[in-house]
Amino acid sequence: MKAIVSRSAGGPHDLVFADMPAPSAGPGQVVIKVHACGVNYPDALIIADQYQYRPERPFSPGAEVAGEIVALGPDVQQLAVGDRVIAMLKWGGMAEQAVAEATYCIKMPPAMPYEDGAAFIIGFGTSYHALKQRGMLNPGETLLVLGASGGVGLAAVELGKAMGARVIAAVSSEEKLQIALNHGADRGVVYPRKLADPKGLSTMLKEACGPGGADIIYDAVGGQYSEAALRAMAWKGRFLVIGFPAGVPRIALNLPLLKGCSVIGVFYGAFAEREPEASGQNNEELMDMYRAGLIRPQIHARFSLDQAGDAIAMIMSRTASGKIVVVVSEM
Template sequence: MKALLSTEVGGPDTLVLSELPSPQAKPGFAVVQVKACGVNFPDVLIIEDKYQFKPERPFAPGGEIAGVITSVGEGVTHVKPGDRVLGNTGWGGMAEELALEAARLVKIPDAMPFDDAAAFIMTYGTSYHALKDRADIKPGQTLLVLGAAGGVGLAAVELGKQMGARVIAAASSQEKIDLCKKHGADEGVVYGRGPFDRDGQKELAAQFKAACGPDGADVIYDAIGGDYAEPALRSIAWEGKYLVVGFAAGEIPKIPLNLALLKGCDIVGVFWGAWVGKNPQRHQASVAELLDMYVAGKIKPFVSERFPLARAAEAIKHLASRKAMGKVVVTID
């Protein structure tokens, strides 16, 4: 089978399309013929050894897949050969076949295309966990989403609306804001490209405050970090919740903690991957709820671009450029 492998630390250009033996299903595992693999920001980080997890090389990037089960190991009962499934893998998804702990696999509706399924679990899983479990967002609250046109951001926009929030989408172009409004955002903020000096940060904070209104944002969803974080925090409501989701801007921000004191707010970490491992039953319940929303037509991944496996490195590079909107998917035939 073919797999796109990271054999050395580096960017997408270091990845190599290679031949590997087909995997076998050990006890508790299932082998999946991969049909599609979602591309996410952790794929950019993991090949550069900048992610929380550092797998032993060689490994394939790709943290979420969809495909068909070809075999199962001893003790696996909830899925069987022939089942159409999605799974969160952490890494390994950019390959024609993958052996994965069967507990990570979820059967998908017959009407769900594989590219939708491969674009589903990490973005909606992360954003649902953030808004439901970490923020406990309530109907009528104001939600500010940074990086709103990206994968997790657009999922947060859709889910925020489904949960009754007033959603303010913040992104780097009017085209991206228009996309967010098509997916439910009430208003939008177009911000410039950082880095920002102090005057630039003050101007950005004023933009956020104007969009959120005099009471501020009850919940801020930040998947960007960098110089965008402090201006966003300055727009938070009293006793609001600031969700730390990721750092797509490339820098971990240094937050003046006096702002948390003055705002009486919570700065809340969102580490969905670790939460899934610690709360498997709650995760399964959340996935079931999300799939119900999908079947009802309330949420749907926006797949903007598709790349074949042979060009999967280009897909990661495109995502890293921060030009992608919605989800990028690698398709595997």
């Protein structure tokens, strides 16, 4: 089978388009004919040996796929050959076939396109877990989303509105702000791509959030932006740590003390692994929201499998609004 392959630690343009042995399913696993694979920031980290998982090489990046099951391993009973599924992997999705644990497969609604499926579960799964289990978002609260036009950020905007919040979108351009507003954000702030004045940004965020501040801050950016946002936090607010494309922040601990707030880590993959029943319930609720038209992934760009390195390079550039998808096989 054809695949994009990492043979040594490096960047997206060190990947090669090559033939790999077709996978087989072990106990509790399925083989999926991949139609589309979502691209996420950890794909850039895992090929550079900078992620928490370090697979043996050669391997393919790609942690979320949509396709159809072509083979079942022993002990798989809830799925069948021919089922259309979304699957969350650790790696291996940027290939014509991929192996997934059956417990991490979600049956797709009949009307859901494969590209939507590939762009769905990591963005919406991460954001729903963040807002529901970790942030315990209540209707009427103010939610500030940093990186609100990216894959997980835009999902947080849509979910925040679906859950009854007032949503403030913080983004790096007017174009991205318009996208966030089109997806339900109530107000927005445009911050500079290189932050020279964190206190000035804090003032902008405080003004956008209002006198009470942000009840929940969803930080998918990191770097100096984190402390600037934290200064706009409401009393007893919840600061959700999602990711660090702008660098790992260093936050003065006097700020959580003065705000009486909580700083809360969000690790969706570990949640899905450690709490499968709660994760499964989240997935059912997300699919219900998708069917109702409350949420839908925005796809910024599509790449063919042999261009998957370019897709990862685009996500590293932080220029995408929504998700990037690698289309492996057309339907």
